[in-house]
Every structure is written in structure tokens, then in C-alpha cells.
Amino acid sequence: MSQQIILSSGIEKTYRSGSIKTSVLHGIDMEVLRGECVFLVGPSGSGKTTLLSILGCILSPDRGLLRILDHDVSTLNTKEKARFRRENIGFVFQRFHLFNGLRAWENVKVALDLLGYPSRTAQAESRRLLDLVGLSDRAEHRSSQLSMGQRQRVALARALAGDPELILADEPTASLDAESGLSAMKTLNRLAKSLGKTVVVVTHDSRIFSLADRILHLVDGRINESTAEQRALALNRAGQTVSANDVR
Amino acid sequence: MLTFALKILLSNRGKLITALTGVIFSLVLVNVQGGLYMGLIHKASLLVDHTDADIWVGKRLVENVDLASDIPIEWLNRLRGLQGVVLADPYIVQPGIASLPDGGFETLWIIGIDPSSKIGAAWNVDEGGETYVYRPDSITIDRLDARKLGYAQIGDVVEISGHRAKITGFTDGVIGFMTTPYVFTSIDSARQYARIREGYCSYFLVQAADGVNVDQLSEEIRHLVPGASVYTADEFRQISQDYWMNRTGIGISFGLATVLGLLVGLLMVAQSLYALALDHVADFATLKAIGAENGQILQVVLVQAAFIAVIGTLIGMGIVWVAETYCSTPLAPIEIPPVLRIGGIGLVAAICLVASVLPFQRLRRIDPAIVLQG
Structure with missing residues (x-):
């Protein structure tokens, strides 16, 4: 089994609106190994979300090679990409995007329904996943009855539905207060490590940088690993609490 | 999902x-x-639907059961001798005019029935039984039409085309397409009310023997009475319905x-x-x-x-x-x-x-x- 979960080479992406072209990614080369937790950081407009969308097979790159789990996903059509996402990638969204009106376990079950799980099996599996994220006592609650932190954990349980190899998280702490954000991120990190998942997180939140194995800094559509965030990560691991700004 | x-x-x-x-x-x-x-x-085909006749014989090119013309009864003898015919009786369907007590008039649709077979008799008879078939100058009308005849009751006498007509019964819900009241009576009384000459009627109603092919029998009748239109009940039902469909x-x-x-x-x-x-x-x-x-x-x-x-x-x-x-x-x-x-x-x-x-x-x-x- 390959240790390489993501391999990208020369990925470029340009948005077009009429005659206006906005080039967002300029030759992204990156590699993510099995079990790694990689953070994508960078200023607004640097292309983080676009890159995450491409890694999640939601957008297609204009140029370049992208291999995920040994599949050349840059050549997949829309239907094939949907299937690849369903079977291999779990998503955690900034605004959770839970389905209002559905109970917590039903939100998780939707992802299993898409995978074709029999209803009873999907229900049992949904409850097991909620238990994994510490929400078994909230399984019958609707999303509107949950706190923001609990909603994010339901979203995490949904991302784990179907046992995907890769978890992609888009600003997972942005809608949460500091404590809930750190707690949710720790839960994600703990589960990813224990279940052997590979995680790519887009974030601005320097308070959670210590949870990353590696930080990729995206500036003007290019990746730079040798940055203040990397130094902050090293210092944090050494026991000092600093932010990226402190080491700039 | x-x-x-x-x-x-x-x-x-x-x-x-x-x-x-x-x-x-x-x-x-x-x-x-x-x-x-x-x-x-x-x-539009109410009379056809409620009459136990297999074949209807009427004036040539008749287009609707309610809009009949006179045919000579002498043709009937040709039919009665035909193999496969168990019954062939005259039937009258013609308009008449009732004079109302208030001086007004009401157009009626007179239905004349042969008392011997009572084929084509009133149905849904609510009151009065078959008296109207046997007793001269007796009629049965629908209860809903009594209002049109001055809220007539059983025993009341009305004048139809200058002749006396005693109401001896009511039907329930027998209302035709034209909503003109049907008046059921004996064929002799009908001839008076509808001013039909002696020796004429509107239709011959024919019943075929069991096992006889009705289409084939109709064809034989057409040859016997070339001046008439001969239809099976199903055909005449459809023709009567098509008439109003196409006209209205x-x-x-x-x-x-x-x-x-x-x-x-x-x-x-x-x-x-x-x-x-x-x-x-x-x-x-x-x-x-x-x-x-x-x-x-x-x-x-x-x-x-x-x-x-x-x-x-x-x-x-x-x-x-x-x-x-x-x-x-x-x-x-x-x-x-x-x-x-x-x-x-x-x-x-x-x-x-x-x-x-x-x-x-x-x-x-x-x-x-x-x-x-x-």
C-alpha cells in the first residue's frame, strides 16, 4: 500500500468571469503521506480554498497532475469524481453544513445512504460514529438543538462515515469560540491518528498550529514550507507557546 | 435519502x-x-340504456334516440316473422305540449309503451307502479319534473295536446339530456299526446333469441326494411351520444x-x-x-x-x-x-x-x- 496519499505536480487554476481572468494557483507541487496531518495556511485570496476544492475533487485543475490514493483524479469526469469523493474523502466544512430538521444520527446516515449502506446498518454505524466523537447522548437532537461545537463534531462524524482515507477540513474552527475550536480540532486530530486517517486542514487559526504534522504556507498561489508558521510549529512542539506572528 | x-x-x-x-x-x-x-x-342515451331491446329500428338516418320521426307500423309484420326475433313491438318517442293551469305551456317528451310487452317501460318507478301502461289517459312523470307541471301530485289531471292525462305515478331521477320531462304512457295515449297518426310509431324495439348474432340479425332487418335505420343497442347508444357531442x-x-x-x-x-x-x-x-x-x-x-x-x-x-x-x-x-x-x-x-x-x-x-x- 502506497504511503503517498496526495501527490500534486504543477497544478494551476484560473477563474474566468467574462473577459477577466484571475489566476489563483501557480504550479502547486505537494505531497501528503499516509497518516499525516497537514495544515494549509495563508492570507485571504492566497488560493487555500481553491486548492482544498481541487484536492477534494470538487474543482478540476486547469493544468498539472493530481494523484490521490494512487488515482489520477485530474482525468475523472463529474460522475467519477462524485463517486471518488463519496468513497475516499470526508469533508468538514467551515459552517458545518448539517441538514436542518434532521437528527444528529440522521445527518451522519445521509453520507452512508449515499454509499448504499442498508438502512439498519447505516443507522447503527451513524450512532457508533457519534459515539466516537463523544456525542452519543445527543444523537436524537436536531442540529438546531446543538451547540456550535457539537455541530462541528456531528460534521466530523459525518466526515468519518464510510471510513474514508482522506479528511479535508475547511477552516474547521472559524465558526467556533477558542475553546470549542481547540476541542473540535483535538478530536479530529485524535481520531485521525487512531484511525490512521490522512488530514488536510485549511485554517487561519494559529492556536491550533501545534496539532499539525506539517504546515504548508500558500502565498499568491504558491506553496512555501519554510515559513514563520513552520518555525512556530517547531517552537510549540518544544513547549513554548508562540504564534506565527511572534516569530516573523 | x-x-x-x-x-x-x-x-x-x-x-x-x-x-x-x-x-x-x-x-x-x-x-x-x-x-x-x-x-x-x-x-343522451338514457332511453337506450334502460330499454331491454337488442335492436332499434327507426326512421332512416335517425341521429338521436330522443329525436325520432314516424315510421309505419305495417313494417313490423316483416320483422315479427323473422327467425331469431322473439319480440318486436312499437315504441313512441315524440314531443307533446302540456297546457298548465296558469295558462303557460311546457314541452314534454312522450314515451309510448306497448302494454303487451311493456318493453321500454319507465324505470326507477317510485310510486304508482305500472298503472300508466294499462289505464287509458294515465301517465307517469319524474318527481323532479312535477314542478314544471304546476307541482302536480298523484291523481292530478293535466292537459297534453288537448287530451286529458292523469298522473298515476312518479319515477325518481329519470331526466334526459334535454331536461324536457319524459312522460311515460301507453302507446295509444302517446299517439294522442304526440299527435301521431294511427298506424305509425317512432321505433320498433326488437329482442333477439338467445344465442342469435345481433349484428347478423340487424343486417337481415336492414334488408327487410330498407327505408329504416337499424342499429344494435350499442350502436344506437353511441350514435345518440355522438349527436350531442358533435352538436354541442x-x-x-x-x-x-x-x-x-x-x-x-x-x-x-x-x-x-x-x-x-x-x-x-x-x-x-x-x-x-x-x-x-x-x-x-x-x-x-x-x-x-x-x-x-x-x-x-x-x-x-x-x-x-x-x-x-x-x-x-x-x-x-x-x-x-x-x-x-x-x-x-x-x-x-x-x-x-x-x-x-x-x-x-x-x-x-x-x-x-x-x-x-x-
């Missing part, structure tokens, strides 16, 4: 109710309009109203499902982001459409039953044959299926990337 589809639908009560109203409206309209049409068009265009008006109702229902369901889809663009984008294919999105929309169709059909058929049971009258009967009921349900299912195309076209174009844009 079933839960997802239904909970989204149930969470928007307003749109659900609008869509259900569309389905119910269409279903009730198809059944009630169709039922009224069937009831009305059956009235009621089929077109009922059909048009039904089609418009279906279109309104279709628009209501489509608009509701479309608005529902627009309200939940983010949900559907999330579904796509986590791997739903367009086929699975279509399943969601179809489940919603099917739910609306099933619930709408159940409520709609309940309303149709109420209309049929409590609103159907002899003047405006609602007759809903099984094929119309099943057809109505099929149309509603088709409406919901077609209505789901519009929201699906919108949903299949949703870009899942929107859920990653904060």
Missing part, C-alpha cells in the same frame, strides 16, 4: 400545502369534470376545463418543488460535495414528488367520494367509471413526475464548491 427527502419537504409546510393543493385540485377536477361529462353524456361541443368544453385544471395543478406542484429546491440549494450542494451524484439528487426530488402524489391522491379521492356521494343529482349526475379514477391517478402521477423535472434541472447545475466558500 428517504428521510432526507421527506424531512426537507415536511420542514416547508407552506410549499408542501401548495403542492398538495395542486395535486388535489387536478385530481378532483379530472374526476368531477369527467364524472359530470360521463353523467351528462349517458343522459360539450366534450371540448369539459376536456378543455380538465386540461386547464391539470396545467394549473402541474404549475403549482412544479413551482412548489422548484421553490423548495431553491430554499435548500446549500443542502443539495452539501450532498453533492460529500459525493451525491445527479442520479441520487433526482431520487430525492422524485421521492418528494411521489410523496406529494400519494398524499394528494388520498385526500383528493376522499373529496371526489364526497362530491360523488353528496353532490351528484339526477339533473347533474356524477358518474365516475373505474377507468376514469385510475386514469386520474395516473395523470396526477405524471404531473408530479413532470413537475420534478424543473427543480432537478436547477439542482443538477448546483456547484458543490459553494459549500467551501465560507
Whole structure:
């Protein structure tokens, strides 16, 4: 089994609106190994979300090679990409995007329904996943009855539905207060490590940088690993609490 | 996915109710309009439907059972000698005029019956039995038509074409297409009331022996009486109904109203499902982001459409039953044959299926990337 979960080479992406072209990614080369937790950081407009969308097979790159789990996903059509996402990638969204009106376990079950799980099996599996994220006592609650932190954990349980190899998280702490954000991120990190998942997180939140194995800094559509965030990560691991700004 | 589809639908009560109203409206309209049409068009062949004759012989080119011309009774002897004929009797269907106590007039439709066989006699007789067939100058009219004859009662005497006519019975709900009162009487009295010459009548009603091919017998009668039109009961029923269909265009008006109702229902369901889809663009984008294919999105929309169709059909058929049971009258009967009921349900299912195309076209174009844009 390959240790390489993501391999990208020369990925470029340009948005077009009429005659206006906005080039967002300029030759992204990156590699993510099995079990790694990689953070994508960078200023607004640097292309983080676009890159995450491409890694999640939601957008297609204009140029370049992208291999995920040994599949050349840059050549997949829309239907094939949907299937690849369903079977291999779990998503955690900034605004959770839970389905209002559905109970917590039903939100998780939707992802299993898409995978074709029999209803009873999907229900049992949904409850097991909620238990994994510490929400078994909230399984019958609707999303509107949950706190923001609990909603994010339901979203995490949904991302784990179907046992995907890769978890992609888009600003997972942005809608949460500091404590809930750190707690949710720790839960994600703990589960990813224990279940052997590979995680790519887009974030601005320097308070959670210590949870990353590696930080990729995206500036003007290019990746730079040798940055203040990397130094902050090293210092944090050494026991000092600093932010990226402190080491700039 | 079933839960997802239904909970989204149930969470928007307003749109659900609008869509259900569309389905119910269409279903009730198809059944009630169709039922009224069937009831009305059956009235055009009422006498044929309730007469136990296999073959009707009338004046050449007769187009409707109610609009007969005189034929000579002497032709009857040719029929009676024919092998396979067990009964052939004269029958009168002609208009007459009643003089009312207040000085007014009322046109009546005189039905004359041969007392020997009583073929073509009144049905749904509510009161008075068969007295009118045997007793001279006796008539039976429908209870609903009594009002037109000055609120006549049993035993009252009215004047028809200058002749005395005593009401000896009532029928219940025997109202023809033209709503002119049917007056059932003996053939001799009918000849007086309708001013028909001696030796003439309107039709010969023929009963065939068991096992005789009615079509073949009709053909033989055509050769015997070339000046007459000879129809089997089924043929004459259709000819009588077609006459009013073609002359009045009621089929077109009922059909048009039904089609418009279906279109309104279709628009209501489509608009509701479309608005529902627009309200939940983010949900559907999330579904796509986590791997739903367009086929699975279509399943969601179809489940919603099917739910609306099933619930709408159940409520709609309940309303149709109420209309049929409590609103159907002899003047405006609602007759809903099984094929119309099943057809109505099929149309509603088709409406919901077609209505789901519009929201699906919108949903299949949703870009899942929107859920990653904060």
C-alpha cells in the first residue's frame, strides 16, 4: 500500500468571469503521506480554498497532475469524481453544513445512504460514529438543538462515515469560540491518528498550529514550507507557546 | 435519502400545502369534470340504456334516440316473422305540449309503451307502479319534473295536446339530456299526446333469441326494411351520444376545463418543488460535495414528488367520494367509471413526475464548491 496519499505536480487554476481572468494557483507541487496531518495556511485570496476544492475533487485543475490514493483524479469526469469523493474523502466544512430538521444520527446516515449502506446498518454505524466523537447522548437532537461545537463534531462524524482515507477540513474552527475550536480540532486530530486517517486542514487559526504534522504556507498561489508558521510549529512542539506572528 | 427527502419537504409546510393543493385540485377536477361529462353524456342515451331491446329500428338516418320521426307500423309484420326475433313491438318517442293551469305551456317528451310487452317501460318507478301502461289517459312523470307541471301530485289531471292525462305515478331521477320531462304512457295515449297518426310509431324495439348474432340479425332487418335505420343497442347508444357531442361541443368544453385544471395543478406542484429546491440549494450542494451524484439528487426530488402524489391522491379521492356521494343529482349526475379514477391517478402521477423535472434541472447545475466558500 502506497504511503503517498496526495501527490500534486504543477497544478494551476484560473477563474474566468467574462473577459477577466484571475489566476489563483501557480504550479502547486505537494505531497501528503499516509497518516499525516497537514495544515494549509495563508492570507485571504492566497488560493487555500481553491486548492482544498481541487484536492477534494470538487474543482478540476486547469493544468498539472493530481494523484490521490494512487488515482489520477485530474482525468475523472463529474460522475467519477462524485463517486471518488463519496468513497475516499470526508469533508468538514467551515459552517458545518448539517441538514436542518434532521437528527444528529440522521445527518451522519445521509453520507452512508449515499454509499448504499442498508438502512439498519447505516443507522447503527451513524450512532457508533457519534459515539466516537463523544456525542452519543445527543444523537436524537436536531442540529438546531446543538451547540456550535457539537455541530462541528456531528460534521466530523459525518466526515468519518464510510471510513474514508482522506479528511479535508475547511477552516474547521472559524465558526467556533477558542475553546470549542481547540476541542473540535483535538478530536479530529485524535481520531485521525487512531484511525490512521490522512488530514488536510485549511485554517487561519494559529492556536491550533501545534496539532499539525506539517504546515504548508500558500502565498499568491504558491506553496512555501519554510515559513514563520513552520518555525512556530517547531517552537510549540518544544513547549513554548508562540504564534506565527511572534516569530516573523 | 428517504428521510432526507421527506424531512426537507415536511420542514416547508407552506410549499408542501401548495403542492398538495395542486395535486388535489387536478385530481378532483379530472374526476368531477369527467364524472359530470360521463353523467351528462349517458343522459343522451338514457332511453337506450334502460330499454331491454337488442335492436332499434327507426326512421332512416335517425341521429338521436330522443329525436325520432314516424315510421309505419305495417313494417313490423316483416320483422315479427323473422327467425331469431322473439319480440318486436312499437315504441313512441315524440314531443307533446302540456297546457298548465296558469295558462303557460311546457314541452314534454312522450314515451309510448306497448302494454303487451311493456318493453321500454319507465324505470326507477317510485310510486304508482305500472298503472300508466294499462289505464287509458294515465301517465307517469319524474318527481323532479312535477314542478314544471304546476307541482302536480298523484291523481292530478293535466292537459297534453288537448287530451286529458292523469298522473298515476312518479319515477325518481329519470331526466334526459334535454331536461324536457319524459312522460311515460301507453302507446295509444302517446299517439294522442304526440299527435301521431294511427298506424305509425317512432321505433320498433326488437329482442333477439338467445344465442342469435345481433349484428347478423340487424343486417337481415336492414334488408327487410330498407327505408329504416337499424342499429344494435350499442350502436344506437353511441350514435345518440355522438349527436350531442358533435352538436354541442360539450366534450371540448369539459376536456378543455380538465386540461386547464391539470396545467394549473402541474404549475403549482412544479413551482412548489422548484421553490423548495431553491430554499435548500446549500443542502443539495452539501450532498453533492460529500459525493451525491445527479442520479441520487433526482431520487430525492422524485421521492418528494411521489410523496406529494400519494398524499394528494388520498385526500383528493376522499373529496371526489364526497362530491360523488353528496353532490351528484339526477339533473347533474356524477358518474365516475373505474377507468376514469385510475386514469386520474395516473395523470396526477405524471404531473408530479413532470413537475420534478424543473427543480432537478436547477439542482443538477448546483456547484458543490459553494459549500467551501465560507
